Amino acid sequence: MLKVKNLYYRIGNFTLKNISFSLERGEYGVILGPSGSGKTTLFELIAGFRTPLRGKIYLEGKDITDLPPEERDISVLYQDYLLFPHLNVFENIAFGLRKRLKDPKEVEKRVLFLVEELGIRHLLGRDIKSLSGGERQRVALARALAVKPKLLLLDEPFSALDPQNRERLRRFVKDITTRWGITTLHISHDVADAENLADKVILIRDGEIREWGSFERVFFTPKDPFAVEFLEVNFLDGVVVDLSPNFAVVEVCGNPLKVSNAVSSISKGDRVRVYFRPEVVRLGGENNLPCSVEEFFRDRFFVKALLNCCGREVKAYFPFEFEKKLSRKGEIAISVPPEFLFVRPL
Amino acid sequence: MFFLKALPYAVGITFFFLFGSILLFLPYGDFLKELLSEEFLYALRLTIFTALVSTAVVMSVSIPTAYGLARSDFPLKGLIKVLIDLPMFFPELLMGLLLLLFFSNLLKVQIAFTTAAVVLAEIFVSLPFAVKILYTTFVGIDKRYELVARSLGYKPIEVFFKVVLPMAKDGLLAALVVAFARSFGAFGAVLIFAGGVYMKTETLPVGIFLNISYGNIERASLMGFLLMVVSFLTLFTFERLTSRRG
Numbered sequence: 001m002l003k004v005k006n007l008y009y010r011i012g013n014f015t016l017k018n019i020s021f022s023l024e025r026g027e028y029g030v031i032l033g034p035s036g037s038g039k040t041t042l043f044e045l046i047a048g049f050r051t052p053l054r055g056k057i058y059l060e061g062k063d064i065t066d067l068p069p070e071e072r073d074i075s076v077l078y079q080d081y082l083l084f085p086h087l088n089v090f091e092n093i094a095f096g097l098r099k100r101l102k103d104p105k106e107v108e109k110r111v112l113f114l115v116e117e118l119g120i121r122h123l124l125g126r127d128i129k130s131l132s133g134g135e136r137q138r139v140a141l142a143r144a145l146a147v148k149p150k151l152l153l154l155d156e157p158f159s160a161l162d163p164q165n166r167e168r169l170r171r172f173v174k175d176i177t178t179r180w181g182i183t184t185l186h187i188s189h190d191v192a193d194a195e196n197l198a199d200k201v202i203l204i205r206d207g208e209i210r211e212w213g214s215f216e217r218v219f220f221t222p223k224d225p226f227a228v229e230f231l232e233v234n235f236l237d238g239v240v241v242d243l244s245p246n247f248a249v250v251e252v253c254g255n256p257l258k259v260s261n262a263v264s265s266i267s268k269g270d271r272v273r274v275y276f277r278p279e280v281v282r283l284g285g286e287n288n289l290p291c292s293v294e295e296f297f298r299d300r301f302f303v304k305a306l307l308n309c310c311g312r313e314v315k316a317y318f319p320f321e322f323e324k325k326l327s328r329k330g331e332i333a334i335s336v337p338p339e340f341l342f343v344r345p346l
Numbered sequence: 347m348f349f350l351k352a353l354p355y356a357v358g359i360t361f362f363f364l365f366g367s368i369l370l371f372l373p374y375g376d377f378l379k380e381l382l383s384e385e386f387l388y389a390l391r392l393t394i395f396t397a398l399v400s401t402a403v404v405m406s407v408s409i410p411t412a413y414g415l416a417r418s419d420f421p422l423k424g425l426i427k428v429l430i431d432l433p434m435f436f437p438e439l440l441m442g443l444l445l446l447l448f449f450s451n452l453l454k455v456q457i458a459f460t461t462a463a464v465v466l467a468e469i470f471v472s473l474p475f476a477v478k479i480l481y482t483t484f485v486g487i488d489k490r491y492e493l494v495a496r497s498l499g500y501k502p503i504e505v506f507f508k509v510v511l512p513m514a515k516d517g518l519l520a521a522l523v524v525a526f527a528r529s530f531g532a533f534g535a536v537l538i539f540a541g542g543v544y545m546k547t548e549t550l551p552v553g554i555f556l557n558i559s560y561g562n563i564e565r566a567s568l569m570g571f572l573l574m575v576v577s578f579l580t581l582f583t584f585e586r587l588t589s590r591r592g
Contacts (some may be wrong), residue, residue: 086512
């Protein structure tokens with residue numbers, strides 16, 4: 001497992017401070033944050049390309065904070081892949097193996113195994129310059145995985161790809177890392193990467209971790225105001241009016257909402273915050289809330305609506321055909337199934 | 347725009363005739379005799395030998411120097427860079443004077459007017475050019491290639507030989523060609539530091555100067571012609587390498 005403890009680093013005016021998080025063996029973690037938040041600096045600290053001023057990094061129980069990159073057993077994959085241009089596909093994949101295995105036959109055997117697994121056998125012998133973006137990505141991944149790393153570090157690996165290839169390679173990377181049980185830490189500014197891949201999410205901004213935890217925890221009930229905004233989580237405040245072991249009823253501006261998640265942490269009469277994601281909002285139905293439509297626009301094959309519910313902005317994605325049911329400043333009733341509502345005391 | 351086409355033609359044709367004029371003064375009657383003359387062969391041998399030695403020294407010094415400048419940060423780095431670049435902008439004669447003052451007057455080393463002085467003069471004339479080319483080459487190689495190689499288990503020195511040098515191949519060849527050409531054609535610094543001594547420190551450029559002094563225009567032209575051929579080959583190689591990189 002990877003454990004990062006109180007990491008501190010300064011570069012110019014930028015400070016990375018008190019960075020602590022952990023990943024279990026085989027987990028896929030995504031470090032998410034806007035540009036300039038310190039993601040790449042953190043990546044380089046973990047890879048050993050920079051040395052922290054304070055703090056510790058442990059990998060599989062071993063303190064690797066002061067180890068040089070070549071002794072860390074961490075493979076890196078950059079967004080532009082950085083395949084060695086003076087080597088062909090075979091030699092790129094074999095590069096790390098040649099350092100570890102003395103027998104050329106062993107190297108060849110392992111490269112052949114990898115290219116079969118990754119479906120790139122046809123690329124062997126090809127010149128790097130002749131490869132497409134997706135092919136380069138697979139070759140770079142093969143090179144990184146060839147040395148059987150304890151941790152795979154990915155820096156924005158899909159951002160240079162077109163949407164179709166991005167989606168295909170996301171599935172591919174997730175499949176390989178899951179099948180081979182490789183602990184992976186992926187750096188991205190794209191929320192979709194975390195949505196599609198993450199077991200754990202580490203949200204970073206201005207050199208500080210603002211939120212981290214399991215995908216569900218961070219994406220459904222973030223505490224930090226920046227996380228709420230960045231991950232587009234809706235929340236409304238209310239009071240608990242009824243409570244049972246499996247659900248609570250929270251009154252939100254006079255409307256009772258049945259909530260069935262995290263109710264053990266609250267008591268009757270508590271002031272609470274109810275969280276829900278824009279994707280789970282429905283039109284009509286039970287557990288509803290009156291809102292007014294502020295704005296709406298198409299977002300791929302959905303209609304994204306910005307609503308005003310109880311004086312607070314609520315985002316919602318509706319199926320495309322609902323576009324005709326919406327009108328600017330019109331009143332609608334939205335509902336959220338109790339299983340998608342999360343509650344936390346204020 | 348007529349002038350934009352006419353002027354390059356005019357300049358190019360002027361140089362063509364300028365270069366071509368040497369052909370009129372070559373010793374066609376005694377071509378072989380002049381080519382095999384003791385002085386010409388001595389000058390040719392000395393020029394090739396000193397240029398090869400100085401190029402070897404320049405390359406061994408400039409590669410680590412340029413790599414250090416490109417990859418490391420250290421106090422006064424900017425000033426050090428200026429000091430290395432500066433000789434490219436002053437006349438070779440001045441470099442010769444500085445070498446003479448430094449070695450003979452300051453260090454009291456009896457090296458002036460020897461073959462070693464020719465080599466030293468050529469080294470100091472060509473080193474800044476080689477460092478400049480290699481510095482630009484190393485800066486142009488994304489440092490993250492080295493980081494990837496290190497994460498795959500290679501130590502910094504192994505990364506240098508297995509990744510950096512192969513990736514810098516074109517720059518290395520360009521630096522090699524330029525260092526050799528600068529050494530081959532070095533004149534001012536060689537003349538002042540090594541002296542223009544007939545058949546002792548007489549390289550081809552010095553030979554041109556001496557033969558013009560004696561009034562032997564034909565031999566001077568032959569030496570000049572050879573230098574032109576070497577310069578043309580240098581430029582041709584350099585252009586090929588830089589266009590391949592581009």
